[in-house]
Amino acid sequence: xxxxxxxxxxxxxxxxxxxxxxxxxxxxxxxxxxxxxxxxxxxxxxxxxxxxxxxxxxxxxxxxxxxxxxxxxxxxxxxxxxxxxxxxxxxxxxxxxxxxxxxxxxxxxxxxxxxxxxxxxxxxxxxxxxxxxxxxxxxxxxxxxxxxxxxxxxxxxxxxxxxxxxxxxxxxxxxxxxxxxxxxxxxxxxxxxxxxxxxxxxxxxxxxxxxxxxxxxxxxxxxxxxxxxxxxxxxxxxxxxxxxxxxxxxxxxxxxxxxxxxxxxxxxxxxxxxxxxxxxxxxxxxxxxxxxxxxxxxxxxxxxxxxxxxxxxxxxxxxxxxxxxxxxxxxxxxxxxxxxxxxxxxxxxxxxxxxxxxxxxxxxxxxxxxxxxxxxxxxxxxxxxxxxxxxxxxxxxxxxxxxxxxxxxxxxxxxxxxxxxxxxxxxxxxxxxxxxxxxxxxxxxxxxxxxxxxxxxxxxxxxxxxxxxxxxxxxxxxxxxxxxxxxxxxxxxxxxxxxxxxxxxxxxxxxxxxx
Numbered sequence: 171x172x173x174x175x176x177x178x179x180x181x182x183x184x185x186x187x188x189x190x191x192x193x194x195x196x197x198x199x200x201x202x203x204x205x206x207x208x209x210x211x212x213x214x215x216x217x218x219x220x221x222x223x224x225x226x227x228x229x230x231x232x233x234x235x236x237x238x239x240x241x242x243x244x245x246x247x248x249x250x251x252x253x254x255x256x257x258x259x260x261x262x263x264x265x266x267x268x269x270x271x272x273x274x275x276x277x278x279x280x281x282x283x284x285x286x287x288x289x290x291x292x293x294x295x296x297x298x299x300x301x302x303x304x305x306x307x308x309x310x311x312x313x314x315x316x317x318x319x320x321x322x323x324x325x326x327x328x329x330x331x332x333x334x335x336x337x338x339x340x341x342x343x344x345x346x347x348x349x350x351x352x353x354x355x356x357x358x359x360x361x362x363x364x365x366x367x368x369x370x371x372x373x374x375x376x377x378x379x380x381x382x383x384x385x386x387x388x389x390x391x392x393x394x395x396x397x398x399x400x401x402x403x404x405x406x407x408x409x410x411x412x413x414x415x416x417x418x419x420x421x422x423x424x425x426x427x428x429x430x431x432x433x434x435x436x437x438x439x440x441x442x443x444x445x446x447x448x449x450x451x452x453x454x455x456x457x458x459x460x461x462x463x464x465x466x467x468x469x470x471x472x473x474x475x476x477x478x479x480x481x482x483x484x485x486x487x488x489x490x491x492x493x494x495x496x497x498x499x500x501x502x503x504x505x506x507x508x509x510x511x512x513x514x515x516x517x518x519x520x521x522x523x524x525x526x527x528x529x530x531x532x533x534x535x536x537x538x539x540x541x542x543x544x545x546x547x548x549x550x551x552x553x554x555x556x557x558x559x560x561x562x563x564x565x566x567x568x569x570x571x572x573x574x575x576x577x578x579x580x581x582x583x584x585x586x587x588x589x590x591x592x593x594x595x596x597x598x599x600x601x602x603x604x605x606x607x608x609x610x611x612x613x614x615x616x617x618x619x620x621x622x623x624x625x626x627x628x629x630x631x632x633x634x635x636x637x638x639x640x641x642x643x644x645x646x647x648x649x650x651x652x653x654x655x656x657x658x659x660x661x662x663x664x665x666x667x668x669x670x671x672x673x674x675x676x677x678x679x680x681x682x683x684x685x
Contacts, residue, residue, distance in 0.1 A: 208278075208282060209282075210279060210282055210283050210286065210288055210291045210362075210365075211362070211365040212365070213275065213278065213279040213282060214279060214291065214294065214295075214362060214365050214366060215365050215366070215367045216275065217272060217275035217276050217279055217295075217298065218298070218366070218367050218368055218424060219367065219424065220268065220271065220272040220275055221272045221276075221298060221301075221302060221424075221521075222424035222435060222519040222521075223268065223435040224265065224268040224269045224272050224302075224305075225305065225519055225521065225625065226424075226434065226435040226436050226506075226519035227435045227436055227439050228262075228264060228265045229265060229305065229309070229624070229625040230436055230519075230624045230625065231249065231252065231436070231451075231624070232252060232257075232624070232625070232628070232656075233623075233624030233625035233626070233627060233628040233629070234451075234621060234624030234627075234628075235249065235252045235253060235624075236252075236255075236628045236631075236652065236653050237616065237619075237624055237627035237628040237631060237640075238454045238456035238457055238486050238640050238641070239453075239454055239456075239457045239472075239501075239620050239621055239624060239627070240451045240452065240453065240454055240501060240507070240621075240624075241253055241452055241453075241454045241483075241484060241485075241486050241487055241488070241489070241643075242450060242451075242452070242487065242489040243449055243450050243451065243452045243489065243495075243500075244452075244484070244488070244489045244490065244491050244492065244493050245449070245493075245495055246448050246449060246450040247450075247489070248445065248448065248450040249450055249451075250489055253486070253487040253489060253643060253645065254487060254643070254645050254646060254647045255643070255646050255647055255648045255651070255652065255653055255677060256647040256648070257653075257657065257677070258657070259657045259658065259659055259660045259663070260659055260660050261657070262309075262310075262656045262657055262658075262659055263659035263660070263661055265309070265656070266306075266310070266656075266658070266659050266661075266662065267659075267661075269302055269305060269306050270306070270314075270318065270319075272298075272302055273299055273302045273303060273306070273318070273319060274319050274321070276295045276296075276298040276299045276302065277295070277299060277319040279291065279294075279295040280292050280295035280296060280299070283295060287360075288360050288361075289353045289355070289358060289360070290353070290354065290355070290358050290360065290361035290362065290371075290373055290376075291361075291362065292350075292353055293349075293350040293351075293353035293354045293373075293376065293380075294350075294362065294366065294376060296346045296347070296349055296350040296353075297346070297347065297350045297376065297379060297380055297383065299346055300343045300344075300346040300347050300350070300383060300387075301383060301521065301522070303315060303339060303342070303343055303346075304340075304343055304383075304386075304387060304390075305625065306339075307336050307339040307340070307343075307681075308390070308629050308681065309625075309655065309656040310655060310656050310658060310681075311336055311655055311675070311679075311681040311682060312333050312334065312335050312336055312339075312670070312673070312682075313333060313334065313339060314331035314332065314333055314334065314666075314668075315334040315338060315339045315342055316331075316332070316334055316338070316342070317331035317332050318331045330666050330667040330668045331666070331668060332668045333668060333669070333670050333673070335682070336681060336682035336683065337682065340387060340390075340391060340683075343387055344384065344387055344388075347380055347383055347384045347387070348384075350380050351377065351380045351381070351384075354373050354376055354377045354380065355373060356372075356373045356374045356377075358373065361373055367424060367425070368422050368423070368424060368521070369422070375416075375420050375422075377414060378414055378415055378416045378417070378420050379416060379420075379422050379522060381406075381410050381414050381415050381416075382415050382416040382522055382526075382527045382530070383522060384406065385403070385406065385415070385527075385530050385531070385534065386522070386526070386530055388402055388403050388406065389403070389530055389533060389534060390629075390633060390683055391683055392537070392539070393633060393683055393684070393685045394682065394683045394685055399539070400537075400538070400539045400540075403534050403539040403540050404539060404540040404541070404542065406540075407534070407540040407542040407543055408540075408542045411544065412531070412543060412544035412545065413544075415527050415531065416522060416523070416524050416526075416527035417524055417527065417528075417553075417557070418524045418556075418557045418560055418561075419524070420524060420527075421520065421522070421523045421524050421561065422520070422521040422522040422523070423518040423519065423520050423521065423523075424518060424519045424521070425518045426515060426516055426517065426518060426519075427515070427516060428512060428513075428515050428516055432515075433515040434506040434514060434515050434516065434517040434518070434519065435506075435519065436505075436506040436507070436514070436517070437506045437509070437512075437514035437515045437517065438515070440506075440509035440514070441509060441512075441515075445509070447509050447510045448509060449495070449500055449508070449509045449510060450509070451500060451501050451507050451509070452483070452484060452498055452499065452500050452501075453472075453473045453481060453482070453483040453484070453498065453499040453500060453501060454483050454484070454485075454486050455483035455484055455485050455486065456483070456486055456639070456640060456641055457472075457483065457617075457620055458473060458481045458482065458483035458499065459483060460595075460617075460637075460639070461481070461617065461620075462480065462481065463593075463594075464581070464593030464594055464595050464596065465580060465581060465584075465590055465591075465592075465593050466581055466593055466595075466596075466617065467566060467570055467572075467577040467580070467581065468558065468559065468562065468566075468577075468617065468618075468620070469481045470502075470566070470569040470570050471502060471504055471562045471565045471566055471569055472501065472502055472504070472505060472620045472621045473499040473500070473501060473502055474499050474500055474501075474502050474503075474508065475499065475569075476496060476497060476498065476499055477496050481499040482497065482498050482499050483498060483499060484498045485641070485643075485644060486641055486643040486644070487643030487644055487645040487646060488644055488645070489645070490645065501621050502565075502569075502621070503516075503517065504517055504562065504565045504621075505517055505620075505621030505622055507621060518622075520622045520623050523557070523561070523618075523619075523622075523623065524554075524557035524561070525554045525555070525557040525558040525561070525615065525618040525619075526554075526615065526618075526619070526623070526626065527554075527557075528550050528551075528553040528554035528557055529550075529551070529554040529611050529612070529614065529615040529618075531543055531545075531550045532547045532548075532550035532551045532553075532554060532611050533547075533608055533611050533612070535547040535550060536604060536607040536608055536611060537604060537608065538604070547598075547607060547611075548598045548600050551598045551610065551611055551614065552582065552598070554611075554614060554615065554618065555578065555581070555582065555596065555614055555618070556578055557618075558617070558618035559574040559575075559577055559578040559581070560574050560575075560578075561574075562574060563575075581593050581596050582596045582597075595610060595613055595614055595617065596614075598610055608634065608636070609636050609638065612630055612631075612634045612636035612637070613636050613637045615627070615630060616630070616631070616636070616637050632654055632680070632681070632684050633683065633684060640652075648677065648678060651678045652678070653677040653678070654677065654678055654679060654680045654681065654684060655675065655677060655679055655680070655681050656677075657675075657676075657677060658673055658674070
């Protein structure tokens with residue numbers, strides 16, 4: 171597992187921003203703890219950009235295909251295997267390598283910040299490690315954790331790290347978060363500023379990030395240990411006031427620009443020499459039809475309208491039909507999905523969002539895990555929808571000529587002058603069963619994550635089974651089954667002497683918390 175040697179030394183912005191699913195990062199053998207050039211101010215943004223590139227390309231693509239936001243264009247062929255549920259082991263090699271390299275960079279940032287007694291940098295590095303390892307273990311299951319980042323000689327030179335169970339990884343993630351929460355202090359005069367490209371050194375927002383990430387981790391564990399999780403969540407809500415969770419304006423995002431060295435990673439991949447601007451991604455009928463039937467104007471933000479003036483999708487994996495490109499929609503530039511439009515370069519990568527935060531809180535309340543939330547589950551549900559609409563306010567104005575407040579009002583209240591009823595998924599079943607409430611909450615989370623948090627949407631479907639109207643792709647090669655995990659790359663199964671003999675699991679094998 172030689173990826174443990176990949177460390178960022180200096181902030182070569184062009185290099186860091188150009189990392190994508192088919193590129194390598196800086197590989198060195200010197201520990202930044204003793205480097206004369208590495209600083210916390212250069213390590214932090216470079217490591218964050220690396221994470222953005224890891225999450226924003228392959229994870230976004232696989233997640234968005236398997237959550238049925240996107241499907242393969244009938245006029246191209248790059249992701250046919252993804253649409254068929256027939257990916258091989260090496261389809262996930264770059265994601266694995268990049269995520270571990272990113273975690274290593276944050277680990278070395280922590281070491282450097284520790285020697286310099288910079289607590290706020292330590293806190294951010296721990297939170298970023300926690301976030302990264304949750305993505306890794308949610309994707310692959312049991313993974314190297316305790317020994318994973320110790321490939322440097324000074325750290326023990328463990329290039330064949332042992333695998334840890336998901337339970338162990340999750341406990342470690344919670345420990346990282348809890349340690350970070352104790353370190354965070356908005357009053358500490360030594361903290362990042364512009365070198366923190368997520369929050370600009372705003373430690374109050376990092377505190378909200380820590381609390382929201384902790385809730386997300388606990389909710390993901392809730393299927394496997396509902397009683398123990400309920401106790402932890404309830405005590406957490408009692409200790410943490412609601413304003414200390416991520417709300418509107420607190421979204422953890424990595425922004426990009428239009429320069430050649432500062433492109434959104436998904437667009438950078440699509441416009442690379444390899445893909446040459448070929449439009450492989452198109453809108454899935456599963457999501458587009460659901461949004462259209464609910465008068466959900468976010469569809470015009472997530473997808474480009476056809477010549478008929480509305481978004482139109484094609485059936486999942488129906489790439490072998492002959493259709494003119496003008497007859498179906500492609501993902502919009504706001505989610506970096508238009509491969510031939512340079513405006514896609516400006517789309518951000520979302521890590522943890524306000525709508526995700528509100529829906530997590532709503533689910534915790536709806537399931538009865540806590541009675542201490544500052545709002546009821548229905549109020550939190552609508553806050554989640556509102557946050558999603560508000561995030562795309564200017565984009566909505568551009569596409570449909572009204573701001574997000576108007577579009578939100580029509581969606582949740584209807585419009586008597588047309589007349590137009592509220593969307594089915596916008597009417598919360600206040601008096602319904604727990605299952606009915608959770609079904610609405612997670613389905614709304616799925617709508618909100620369209621094109622911007624594909625991996626998380628697929629992961630939440632695995633955890634909850636919602637939305638329950640996803641289809642079986644017509645060209646699936648695994649029948650009525652669906653992917654439930656990523657495959658370990660060949661480089662890991664053949665070179666890590668501690669790879670477990672039972673580790674070669676199929677795509678259809680569930681991960682630990684998926685019960």
